[in-house]
Amino acid sequence: MDNNHLRWGILSTAKIGVEKVIPAMQQGQYSKITAIASRDPERAREVAQSLNIKEAYGSYEELLASPEVDAIYNPLPNHLHVSWSIKALQAGKHVLCEKPLGLNLEDARKLASEASKHPDLNVMEAFMYRHHPRWVRARELVKEGAVGKVQTIRSFFSYYNDDPDNIRNKPGIGGGGLMDIGCYCISVPRFLFDEEPDSVFGTMEMDPELGIDRLTSGILAFPGGTATFTCATQLAPHQSVRILGTEGKMEIAMPFNAPVDTPTTILLTRGDQQQEIRFEPCNQYTAQGDLFSKAVLDGDSVPTPLNDALANMKTIDAVVQSHNEGCWVDID
Numbered sequence: 001m002d003n004n005h006l007r008w009g010i011l012s013t014a015k016i017g018v019e020k021v022i023p024a025m026q027q028g029q030y031s032k033i034t035a036i037a038s039r040d041p042e043r044a045r046e047v048a049q050s051l052n053i054k055e056a057y058g059s060y061e062e063l064l065a066s067p068e069v070d071a072i073y074n075p076l077p078n079h080l081h082v083s084w085s086i087k088a089l090q091a092g093k094h095v096l097c098e099k100p101l102g103l104n105l106e107d108a109r110k111l112a113s114e115a116s117k118h119p120d121l122n123v124m125e126a127f128m129y130r131h132h133p134r135w136v137r138a139r140e141l142v143k144e145g146a147v148g149k150v151q152t153i154r155s156f157f158s159y160y161n162d163d164p165d166n167i168r169n170k171p172g173i174g175g176g177g178l179m180d181i182g183c184y185c186i187s188v189p190r191f192l193f194d195e196e197p198d199s200v201f202g203t204m205e206m207d208p209e210l211g212i213d214r215l216t217s218g219i220l221a222f223p224g225g226t227a228t229f230t231c232a233t234q235l236a237p238h239q240s241v242r243i244l245g246t247e248g249k250m251e252i253a254m255p256f257n258a259p260v261d262t263p264t265t266i267l268l269t270r271g272d273q274q275q276e277i278r279f280e281p282c283n284q285y286t287a288q289g290d291l292f293s294k295a296v297l298d299g300d301s302v303p304t305p306l307n308d309a310l311a312n313m314k315t316i317d318a319v320v321q322s323h324n325e326g327c328w329v330d331i332d
Helices: 015-025 041-050 060-065 078-090 105-116 133-144 177-193 284-298 306-325
Strands: 006-011 031-037 055-057 071-074 094-097 123-125 150-160 199-206 213-222 225-232 234-245 249-253 264-270 273-279
Touching (some): 006 015, 006 284, 015 031, 031 041, 060 078, 071 078, 071 284, 078 094, 078 105, 094 284, 105 123, 105 306, 123 306, 133 264, 133 273, 150 177, 177 225, 213 306
Parallel strands (some): 006 031, 071 094, 150 225
Antiparallel strands (some): 150 234, 199 213, 234 249, 249 264
């Protein structure tokens, strides 16, 4: 680590990293990608060459041992999030881990326990949407009372993927709609209400062949209001969030995968007055990487604390429990 950049290593050549996160972080002011690892050495070298990354390693262990790496980005499949993030901490590296943090709360707590042994290292769950200026402003508008008192938040996130070989469709390694995209729909109202739900109700439609939830809907009861969501992996692609209050509403189109090359908007309505709030193009992965990197360089806390990831995981578990038991589940 120098005074200007945090040096990053990437665990695996996962598609999200190669196509989205790495190129975005390379555009950042404070992030420098210095190494990438794959269990296939040739694949690591190929990606390193194509993305102009200095070091390529044929194992994750080699990357973690590198003195040229200060922090790792972990985009591995869900069931490998905790184990390799723990190994990264034990190797003295900061960790940015893809969502969801673990397979369940018990799994995620293992990482939190290890993190507590390394107070000088940071661990953050990679909910990149939270760092987009549009979402930062949306939260500010809620706090300012732009729509009055928020009463309910509605989230929807879907895509179509029934490929049995896709990792998102493998139940044993954390596949399914709730884990892959429903976690966003749970994160959003927690972010906007700035509190945790008291109880939840969830229902899941399981794919009879794949064994994963292909459509999940839920209700979250917060002290200050309610939130409803639906996520699905075998529906036409769609994303939306609506925030409804006593005096108005806000609508956010493409809330999670905001385009990087066109402006984005918040549509704010109060009575018969409608205002479109525009934001210049922004890559939320660049913002996320730079915010994390600058926090480490400055000796500050990262934007999202680890306990936020545990709370999100706790709510995900409650939705699953509710479906299994067919009733509302209280969250301690």
